[in-house]
Amino acid sequence: xxxxxILKRLLATVPVLLGVALFVFxxxxxxxxxxxxxxxxxxxxxxxxxxxxSSLGLDRSFWVRFAEWLLQILHGELGTSIFSGMxxxxxxxxxxxxxxxxxxxxxVVAIVVAVPMGVLAAWKQGTMLDxxxxxxxxxxxxxxxxxxxxxLAYVFAVELSWLPVQGYRPLSDGIWEWLRxxxxxxxxxxxxxxxxxxxxxxxxxxxxxxxxxxRTAKAKGLGQMNILFRHALKNAAVPVVTVIGIGxxxxxxxxxxxxxxxxxPGLGRLTVDAILRRDYxxxxxxxxxxxxxxxxxxxxxxxxxxxxxxxIRY
Amino acid sequence: MNACxxxxxxxxxxxxxxxxxxxPRGPIALWVRHHPAIAWGGGxxxxxxxxxxxxxxxxxxxxxxxxxxxxxxxxxWAHLFxxxxxxxxxxxxxxxxxxxxxxxxxAVAVIATVMGVAVGIVxxxxxxxxxxxxRITDGLMSIPPILLAIALxxxxxxxxxxxxxxxxxxxxxRMGRLVRGVVLSLRERPYVMAxxxxxxxxxxxxxxxxxxxTLAPIMVQAxxxxxxxxxxEAILSFIGAGAPTNIPSWGNIISxxxxxxxxxxxxxxxxxxxxxxxxxxxxxxxxxxxxxxDPRMAKRV
Amino acid sequence: MTLLQVEDLQVHFRTPTGVVRSxxxxxxxxxxxETVAIVGESGCGKSVxxxxxxxxxxxxxxxxxxxxxFEGRNLLALPEDDMKAIRGNEISMIFQEPxxxxxxxxxxxxxxxxxxxxxxxxxxxxxxxxxxxxLQLVGITAPERRLQSYPHQLSxxxxxxxxxxxxxxxxxxxxxxxxxxxxxxxxxxxxxLDLMRxxxxxxxxxxxxxxxxxxxxxxxxQRVIVxxxxxxxxxxxxxxxxxxxxHPYTQGLMDAIPKLGSSLGSESRTQLAEIDxxxxxxxxxxxxxxxxxxxxxxxxxxxxxxxxxxxxxxxHWVACHHVESEKTP
Numbered sequence: 001x002x003x004x005x006i007l008k009r010l011l012a013t014v015p016v017l018l019g020v021a022l023f024v025f026x027x028x029x030x031x032x033x034x035x036x037x038x039x040x041x042x043x044x045x046x047x048x049x050x051x052x053x054s055s056l057g058l059d060r061s062f063w064v065r066f067a068e069w070l071l072q073i074l075h076g077e078l079g080t081s082i083f084s085g086m087x088x089x090x091x092x093x094x095x096x097x098x099x100x101x102x103x104x105x106x107x108v109v110a111i112v113v114a115v116p117m118g119v120l121a122a123w124k125q126g127t128m129l130d131x132x133x134x135x136x137x138x139x140x141x142x143x144x145x146x147x148x149x150x151x152l153a154y155v156f157a158v159e160l161s162w163l164p165v166q167g168y169r170p171l172s173d174g175i176w177e178w179l180r181x182x183x184x185x186x187x188x189x190x191x192x193x194x195x196x197x198x199x200x201x202x203x204x205x206x207x208x209x210x211x212x213x214x215r216t217a218k219a220k221g222l223g224q225m226n227i228l229f230r231h232a233l234k235n236a237a238v239p240v241v242t243v244i245g246i247g248x249x250x251x252x253x254x255x256x257x258x259x260x261x262x263x264x265p266g267l268g269r270l271t272v273d274a275i276l277r278r279d280y281x282x283x284x285x286x287x288x289x290x291x292x293x294x295x296x297x298x299x300x301x302x303x304x305x306x307x308x309x310x311x312i313r314y
Numbered sequence: 315m316n317a318c319x320x321x322x323x324x325x326x327x328x329x330x331x332x333x334x335x336x337x338p339r340g341p342i343a344l345w346v347r348h349h350p351a352i353a354w355g356g357g358x359x360x361x362x363x364x365x366x367x368x369x370x371x372x373x374x375x376x377x378x379x380x381x382x383x384x385x386x387x388x389x390x391w392a393h394l395f396x397x398x399x400x401x402x403x404x405x406x407x408x409x410x411x412x413x414x415x416x417x418x419x420x421a422v423a424v425i426a427t428v429m430g431v432a433v434g435i436v437x438x439x440x441x442x443x444x445x446x447x448x449r450i451t452d453g454l455m456s457i458p459p460i461l462l463a464i465a466l467x468x469x470x471x472x473x474x475x476x477x478x479x480x481x482x483x484x485x486x487x488r489m490g491r492l493v494r495g496v497v498l499s500l501r502e503r504p505y506v507m508a509x510x511x512x513x514x515x516x517x518x519x520x521x522x523x524x525x526x527x528t529l530a531p532i533m534v535q536a537x538x539x540x541x542x543x544x545x546x547e548a549i550l551s552f553i554g555a556g557a558p559t560n561i562p563s564w565g566n567i568i569s570x571x572x573x574x575x576x577x578x579x580x581x582x583x584x585x586x587x588x589x590x591x592x593x594x595x596x597x598x599x600x601x602x603x604x605x606x607x608d609p610r611m612a613k614r615v
Numbered sequence: 616m617t618l619l620q621v622e623d624l625q626v627h628f629r630t631p632t633g634v635v636r637s638x639x640x641x642x643x644x645x646x647x648x649e650t651v652a653i654v655g656e657s658g659c660g661k662s663v664x665x666x667x668x669x670x671x672x673x674x675x676x677x678x679x680x681x682x683x684x685f686e687g688r689n690l691l692a693l694p695e696d697d698m699k700a701i702r703g704n705e706i707s708m709i710f711q712e713p714x715x716x717x718x719x720x721x722x723x724x725x726x727x728x729x730x731x732x733x734x735x736x737x738x739x740x741x742x743x744x745x746x747x748x749x750l751q752l753v754g755i756t757a758p759e760r761r762l763q764s765y766p767h768q769l770s771x772x773x774x775x776x777x778x779x780x781x782x783x784x785x786x787x788x789x790x791x792x793x794x795x796x797x798x799x800x801x802x803x804x805x806x807x808l809d810l811m812r813x814x815x816x817x818x819x820x821x822x823x824x825x826x827x828x829x830x831x832x833x834x835x836x837q838r839v840i841v842x843x844x845x846x847x848x849x850x851x852x853x854x855x856x857x858x859x860x861x862h863p864y865t866q867g868l869m870d871a872i873p874k875l876g877s878s879l880g881s882e883s884r885t886q887l888a889e890i891d892x893x894x895x896x897x898x899x900x901x902x903x904x905x906x907x908x909x910x911x912x913x914x915x916x917x918x919x920x921x922x923x924x925x926x927x928x929x930x931h932w933v934a935c936h937h938v939e940s941e942k943t944p
Contacts, residue, residue, distance in 0.1 A: 019453035027465060126675060138601065142594035144545045146552055146568070147586040150575060154583075158576055165576075212715040219669055219710075220730050220781065221702030234720045253460030257549045271461070272553045275468050283468055291456045298456075310720060310765045329640040331900070332627040332678040348631075 078285035088285035099266030106190045114194040118201025140195030145254040149188035149261035166263035200243040204236035237308045245301035355598025366412035375406035407562040414563040422543035425482040434493025451487040459484040472558040530607040537600030619645040624681040633898035637663040639845040650822040652836035660845040704734040707782035711794040713774035717766035724762030749780040772803035844905035851931040861933045912937040
């Protein structure tokens, strides 16, 4: 029964992915101006421009090229880098580890910090604690990720030298080394995510805490922690989990900037380098990849709803 | 059987109040007290806008003027924020940078709102258009906004206009979704159906009945879009996909200061603080508007 | 034997628009095993009164004063932990909207067993067994299946039965019912009231029933307290109240009950009788009798001095300066 639902939802994401692929692919064609010339640069010779145009497939029919590209994708091949000639899929595979580490660590830390924060703020609504927490959340929302990154790096790495300024160590180098290099980037990246989750948690909890069944729970003499977490939070879980899923988009976007600040050799850096060189196939491939990740995450979120709320059945 | 054996012996008057009386306050002070977010956010924003508009009056330096002799000077009375590595006055660049950020923020907010409202209304009223539009917005929304903006700016000439267009396209789906939601819920309301039954033409229905009810959530969402646009523009400029390098956007200034930030941290932090304060102001304003306009926020007693 | 004694209860709330004086000096008592009804219209303070017994009033915006003595202990002065031990255990409460008063993400069984495991120290098996017994007691069919049900799978009447089951699971001495049937259909209403009467006979629980419906009062209560603008205006046994209402407000309430065939009588009443005027704004401090502006008997005395409650007949207390001794409805 559940498997059925999962399969149905997976199937539903295919047209969306197709749409994304179409969109990303057709940008090259619909943007005014000559993308090949743009990519080649102002000092390029006509031969170079022609070479780029043919490697992008701009000299052939749109639909033919699109179909070829789709076929390529089904074989796991996302394109070829203009600059280096290497397979985009290969490049993505190389850089996946650091980005995945950063994003998953940030995700875990953010949830562990933000949810209790939101619950506490809702419980102590109106008090100084609540106001401070929410002020903090607005700050976390407003200060851009790379600003936080530089601030943390300056204080903890440059001044105090507690943590490394930049770089990345894979898990194989030992878990402490891996962690050490990821702490500052995670906190920087997580700032906005924590702010978002804490705010939604608080809003959802406030809504739930004003419900009749919380009054009933109190009238039964249940303890505060029991009421907050077993009775209230479970009901507030749906919007919280929803925003955690949507916030992954923020994580992905923020990873691009964070990896620049902390010199982490991940997908974000790959994208930034690709921008500088206008290596469009890489950008295309990365976008497609991240969109797929995002859609999968939201699929998991949808499935979680069934566990969290007995009223939801697919 | 026991009834009221004890009663207030105050001889026929009401029992005393349990709360002390509140000090009466003037109307402005009261408004500020009840709407701190709007007051602070709006105030800071107005301040930033003034700084941006009055830039030529605040500083006599030209932000693009390079004086290689004065490269990398620390802050002094002559150059309040020092000079960057090309000899440009940082203070002037930061002040003029306000113009870029505010312009991008407002322009994106307006464009995304207008486009979003149009899309939302069409989608809400016409079923066949709805399915198509929803598929498209689903697709657009599954691409993280920054990546979308990057894709758009990577294949066009660097300019502030292109940045504005790119970010607007990235933020528009959310506004469209919001308006569509409101339209869908309002369409079923009795007074709208009554107007339709009376033969009122569609544009009039939209103008008279639908739009006024969407104003509140639109305004709140527009402020959030403005804040997001400013941050996105800064990130884009920071990674080199945004405004052209000669234009003093805060993101650009930070990006340029990156190379020497450990020696001259202020080159990064000063524009960062300005950016943060501006975005904070807009977010506060948005929060304040949301609290003030949302009827459900009235506390239940 | 007095179980509950409320003395000079005051509950005020600070709101953005001013201080609302919900309850202003209310005193009454409840004996073991008796059913006392508190009647009044919306805003008279009856719900606030019922919630203040279990200290469910949120105290940042609210403040309470006075005494609520339960078996001699002042509940308003008790530490919170002691209060928690009493809630759901010695004093229970059921509310107006049964469908929203149950937690949607927990099963019926879980919600009943909670109190049993907390207050009676039962383990899972014992609690489940007792929960089953309770469901049977409140008349729910197929109780084993219902233990695993979620609230959204139950009807309004069934939800209220479950609420009663939860409330009575630990065999409390006092049950407070805040408008338990207002949100239910009339037929279901009758069933629930019958159930409550039946359970009271069997378990000997005292009940404080808050309602605005005089019909409900007539069916279930032994004694009635009429509240207006946060104060008690009349208190009597059910028979005495219906036979000889003395306070002009109570008389107005009785008159307002539509009677079958009233339009056929010689008076040919085509309009429902109503009480002129409106309930006073509780944010303004009241001087004199709160009902004075709507009362046909009011005099200058009424607008200046608040009437004290006096025993006008045996066990019949009224707060009015101008009580008429006989007025049959």
